[in-house]
Amino acid sequence: MSALIALRSYLFRYRVAMIGGFLFLIIANGVALILPYLIRLAVDSLQVRTDPGALLRFGLLIVLVGLVQAILSYYGRFIQAEVSRRIEYELRADLFKHFEKLELDYFQHNKIGDLVARAINDLTAVRGLLGPGISNLLNTTVAFTATIILMLTIDARLTIYSTSVLPLISVVFIVLARKIERSYKSVQDQFGEVSAQAQENFSGIRTVKAYTQEEYELHAFRTANQEYVRLSIIYARFYALLWPAMYFLAGLAAVILLWRGGLDVIEGRITLGQMVQFTGYLAQLTWPMIAFGWVVNLFQQGSASMKRINEVMDHQPTIVGPEPSLESTNEPLRDHLEGKVEFQHVSFSYGDREVLHDINITVEVGSSLAIVGPTGSGKSTLVNLLPRMFDVSKGQVLIDDVDVRKIPLALLRRQIGYVPQETFLFSVPLAENISFGLEALDTKRLQEVMQSAQLTKDVEDFPEGVTTMIGERGVTLSGGQKQRTSLARAIAKEPAILILDDAMSSVDTHTEADILKHLQRVMQGRTTIIISHRCSTVKNLDHIVVLDEGRIVEEGTHASLLQLRGLYAEMYRRQLIGEELEDS
Known part of the structure; x- marks a missing residue:
């Protein structure tokens, strides 16, 4: 969340649009929760009467609800994406403006390619945090909370059985989150090295060719690139653990539901329609569980990239103009120097x-x-x-x-x-x-x-x-x-x-x-x-x-x-x- 703290001024400027986008997503999640209930009514109606017209009406109603949910989700995600693009634009402009203020000595002690990587790759990662990161975090939180509440209204015991594996998600994230952040920062730092080396070679191509150092420079670039690949593979290894864990936990929850829910239907504690409704809610929980892993990854990437950007933004220029004083405000502004x-x-x-x-x-x-x-x-x-x-x-x-x-x-x-x-x-x-x-x-x-x-x-x-x-x-x-x-x-x-x-x-x-x-x-x-x-x-x-x-x-x-x-x-x-x- 440190990245969001650093971005609070940008988020505050777009608070109205972001709140509007959040409302669209919240309403879309509420509408999505109606679908399993409609399916339950359709299934239970089959046990009472077999009316093809009723099934058609339920089918059309489900399509209508799905269409409304899709429209609301579209506007919610579009607004969030637009806000993230605008903040990315402003942040990139502010970063470039800050670059322009920095003293010559700063650029002599930092590789240009690395600074360019911060202005492009790292800002893209920050946009990922602001766009799909925040929208999916909200979407996941609201969907997860509302779905759990509705599942509890059907059967509390079955809900506890089905969601008993969910705390394991937190364990996986706690173990992997910091490793992902550190690993991603290492990847971005090394990418800056690769960019700097490429930029330096392109700028000095005449010298490289004049001294027939193409092979030497190629070897040096290959070494830096191999290190980038090595660090990327380490990052990919940590990141890849998230997805199998999500699918495994989702599958495990489904198995528990089928076992416990099937017994409850046989015993008459719940109807078959409720069992189907419960299955629908659990299916809706699967995406938030998986998306949560993606969101955490986006936040870790965005946080690591924001730290790299803040390293530049926190550097105060050592060459600055004079502060206006009370005496100088009464003096006429000079627009020319004589030259002594x-x-x-x-x-x-x-x-x-x-x-x-x-x-x-x-x-x-x-x-x-x-x-x-x-x-x-x-x-x-x-x-x-x-x-x-x-x-x-x-x-x-x-x-x-x-x-x-x-x-x-x-x-x-x-x-x-x-x-x-x-x-x-x-x-x-x-x-x-x-x-x-x-x-x-x-x-x-x-x-x-x-x-x-x-x-x-x-x-x-x-x-x-x-x-x-x-x-x-x-x-x-x-x-x-x-x-x-x-x-x-x-x-x-x-x-x-x-x-x-x-x-x-x-x-x-x-x-x-x-x-x-x-x-x-x-x-x-x-x-x-x-x-x-x-x-x-x-x-x-x-x-x-x-x-x-x-x-x-x-x-x-x-x-x-x-x-x-x-x-x-x-x-x-x-x-x-x-x-x-x-x-x-």
């Missing part, structure tokens, strides 16, 4: 490992900053602190002299155009990828941003121009084309702060020079931060910071850093040697 950036004594750690230490940088409005340094020196981590992909461990990151943690997240990220190292494109036309995050982007502006990103010539070769579908994650584009598309997307936002995180690593030096030339106009009046391994990319920027092992080791202009003959000068010298070797 400051890092004041900033330190950042991944767990216990410090990757940035006491960083102090100031970037004035409209100026440009370059961040260079060896791989793993903390460059990308530093710029990720600006849009609050992560929060600082110590110190402050300020924009326009305001701590970024006090700026609404939507405003902060809307005013930052960020081109990451790993470009992500959606499975939509090229134009939609460039206009992502914008309500509209007219054709003229689209052409301008593509020109700035040196993408126009490539688009002319595409079969359908800017409406060309680029495939999942931009699989149909080259690395350079993907980076330039991402650059065009960032420029189209017209942000106050433009961040290029090694955004031209996949383009050649000539294309890079053309991009930088066109970016000069884009950068005018806009705070720009560029991370690059190529010193030629950043040599004309206003200020250059050199990071090494998370610390600022040098800073200045291109000329002043060369005069220091330090790390920057060594990087520049190596780049010149590399370019000479390429030209030769």
Whole structure:
């Protein structure tokens, strides 16, 4: 029942529809109990007189009652099914909304395939609990209770004999229920592993093929899949015990009824019609007994799945916007940032490992900053602190002299155009990828941003121009084309702060020079931060910071850093040697 407690807010919203569905089912069960009574009257009438007309009337009446019962059951089950679908829709929407709020670190520490499995398979199991689970639980409870009461009105002793085996059902459920729940959760967890492995392989299919690792990946997938099958078989073993137990107990109850009821008819304690009526009621008890096992299984599955969903929903986002204060309510709402950036004594750690230490940088409005340094020196981590992909461990990151943690997240990220190292494109036309995050982007502006990103010539070769579908994650584009598309997307936002995180690593030096030339106009009046391994990319920027092992080791202009003959000068010298070797 813990799953229902977690779903109480959803159930409360649909309480009227659920109560209506329950009423239909209760009335349907009441009508169904009339059928054995009509059969009893028909049988007893045969002992009094043989009137074919009376039998026909009883037959038509039984058909009519059955039809009414079927209609009522249909509406009751339909309403319950509709409610369960609507709750599933709302729960999936809320889960996706919660996913969108979670910080980047959460997705880096959880497998995407497993999260997808929770949003699909586990929600389906929860819907099974809400739909057939709850409706059959009610149906079973009402039918069982009402039938037992009517059986007692016929003959109490015969009822006790016939139902003496029913308590064994509870014993079976108590023994198996927890094992089923634990086993099903293990199955779902392993299914998440299988989904994650498949998703990872599909996303990295180019790498798998390039390194001819198809057989290795197939073996790894087969191992995970075999473990899923093994756990599924264990679950099936527990689940399979329920059904034979139900049929066995139902058959045992029927045998006891025939033995004891037959003796009572012979002794004249009950009539043959009552015996037939009693048999009809016992037959109606058979389905509730069997359905009870199914319902318990649905509840165990739904409960296990709801626990997995709650593991996500109970995780509170660590990156949240500022709480509105009494002072802020009197201030006019800001819809724009100027772009002054400051890092004041900033330190950042991944767990216990410090990757940035006491960083102090100031970037004035409209100026440009370059961040260079060896791989793993903390460059990308530093710029990720600006849009609050992560929060600082110590110190402050300020924009326009305001701590970024006090700026609404939507405003902060809307005013930052960020081109990451790993470009992500959606499975939509090229134009939609460039206009992502914008309500509209007219054709003229689209052409301008593509020109700035040196993408126009490539688009002319595409079969359908800017409406060309680029495939999942931009699989149909080259690395350079993907980076330039991402650059065009960032420029189209017209942000106050433009961040290029090694955004031209996949383009050649000539294309890079053309991009930088066109970016000069884009950068005018806009705070720009560029991370690059190529010193030629950043040599004309206003200020250059050199990071090494998370610390600022040098800073200045291109000329002043060369005069220091330090790390920057060594990087520049190596780049010149590399370019000479390429030209030769």
